Amino acid sequence: MQANDVRVLKSAAIPTFAVGVVAVAVSLLTIGGKGALGAAIGTLLVGVFFSISVVAVSYAARVSPQMMAIAAMVSYLVKVVAIMVVLASFRDTTVWNTQAFAWTVVVCTLVWTGFEVRAFMKTKILYVDPEAGVPRKGDS
Secondary structure: OOHHHHHHHHHHHHHHHHHHHHHHHHHHHHOOHHHHHHHHHHHHHHHHHHHHHHHHHHHHHHHOHHHHHHHHHHHHHHHHHHHHHHHHHOOOOOOOOHHHHHHHHHHHHHHHHHHHHHHHHHOOOOOOOOOOOOOOOOOO
16 A cells, blocks of 8 residues: 555545444434444444545556546445445444444544545645656657
């Protein structure tokens, strides 16, 4: 993983887990133990899914820019489908509070996405190869 990718991952993960801790505390105080468990599992789900996505895109970026774009789109699609499957699978669970779980997933997803965008905007990534020469007439 490149240094920029690690920076982006940390920039998104730290605020997300901080919000997750707040969600667990609020759920514990308002709903009880089942709410706190739901919020904790929701936070963990978002952290794991989004971290895997960043790692996959980082790995694909080393292969080629086209692979990076494909990896980003596929990982996003897989992530959305997987979260939908998890939410649907545990819709009727009584082990944890499903509303605390779902709201925590939504809030943590928004926080992660916002801080990931912020990190990418602050990262200085070259979009032109500085080593590339300018083609001249007659060069093939």
